[in-house]
Amino acid sequence: MSQTTDAERAIDTYHQYKEKQSASTAREYRRHVRRFRDYLEDHTEATLWDCHSGHAEDFYQWMKDDKQYAPSSVRVAHASLGDFYSTLETFGTDGRRGFPEVSVSQDPTEHATPERLDGMHKSSKKDVEGGDKPLSSEEVAELIENVPTPTVRNELICRMLYQTGMRRSELVRVKLDHIDQERNHIAVYGKKTEDPRDVWYQSSLNWHLNRWIESERPAVFNAEDSDYLFPTRRQERMDEQTVTDVVTTAAENASLQEVVYRGKPPEGEVESDTGRAINRVGAHTLRKSFGVHFINDGGDISFLADLLGHDDIETTKENYLKYSTKDLQNSVRRHGPSI
Structure with missing residues (x-):
């Protein structure tokens, strides 16, 4: 199975999992994870499985500067990615609950934070x-x-x-x-x-x-x-x-x-x-x-x-x-x- 197919399957399964808790949160989180995946494909050589904190912070900067998202939206993106990778850590290691069996080198949000970007602190x-x-x-x-x-x-x-x-x-x-x-x-x-x-x-x-x-x-x-x-x-x-x-x-x-x-x-x-x-x-x-x-x-x-x-x-x-x-x-x- 290709990495692209694995990524889409992981995102869809994650959405179904989150939807049981909150449909609106599930939609919003899926949208941010997909945006991050597309950003990696368009701007880097990395994938969802081998990206690191530098990629995450560059993504936050791109959202803020290129796409003119408000700081609060960048923070939601950060929360979305953190929750996605935390869920993968729980279910993706051995492919439970419909998730593909994937190996993630690191959680890119663990050492990344939107607060390090210029101007982000103003809306905290x-x-x-x-x-x-x-x-x-x-x-x-x-x-x-x-x-x-x-x-x-x-x-x-x-x-x-x-x-x-x-x-x-x-x-x-x-x-x-x-x-x-x-x-x-x-x-x-x-x-x-x-x-x-x-x-x-x-x-x-x-x-x-x-x-x-x-x-x-x-x-x-x-x-x-x-x-x-x-x-x-x-x-x-x-x-x-x-x-x-x-x-x-x-x-x-x-x-x-x-x-x-x-x-x-x-x-x-x-x-x-x-x-x-x-x-x-x-x-x-x-x-x-x-x-x-x-x-x-x-x-x-x-x-x-x-x-x-x-x-x-x-x-x-x-x-x-x-x-x-x-x-x-x-x-x-x-x-x-x-x-």
Whole structure:
């Protein structure tokens, strides 16, 4: 079977898989993956299977400069490709669920980011006032009380994100043997990382873990054959998008959701209110809330950087100190040297 046929089959199968979750998202994601495939064919010697992060970033630049797509559309393209390659990693290795058996040398989105392109930062949530603002502890509690069904699983998802500061990509990769309930500790593995980092949680989480692991998880169709904490009836571990859907739906149910800005309207439409909504509350909001609440309660910024898995502490300072209510000036006056 040719690479072209393999690519089209993979894209069509991916669309069918995503369509079960959301028909509109499936169409949009397929459109971006096809656009990337066509870009590779027209502008490079690479294919979907052997392209790398340089190809992805060149594609984002081409979308922005040559095709005049808005930054928000470029970000959706990045999310689409990331989800496509994550799904291929799950099913394409051994050709399950109708996917062709393909070998992908690397996920080209793993080390590529639209944010490195000139002008992309202007429409990010960070630069819209209050766009990446964390939730208060009361709002987190309200969100958890309003999770969609299955409530036991989805409550645990939200509690784990908030108590540990994990990324959604890390949460879906947690295995049962990564959890040490005696120490309230989890070994966290990111995408394609061999060495974990350590996170800890409050002992109150163990009750929710046990309720899921002992009572609810065994009823999931693939549970017996999965090592992961969150298997689903379709596969051995949950998709990252499912985590986002759980949090955003809970936020909507709790009346906490708000649109920060809108992306490019669909083709043929010009109204600004028809573009894809970029919401304030998502899975990353619980990670942000963990970090800010940690600092506000007196936690050390360098410890937080380690807990969040930041390589550069400046990243932690830039993203978390601006929403801290901890009075740094008074802290220096109180604890700083006087000579």
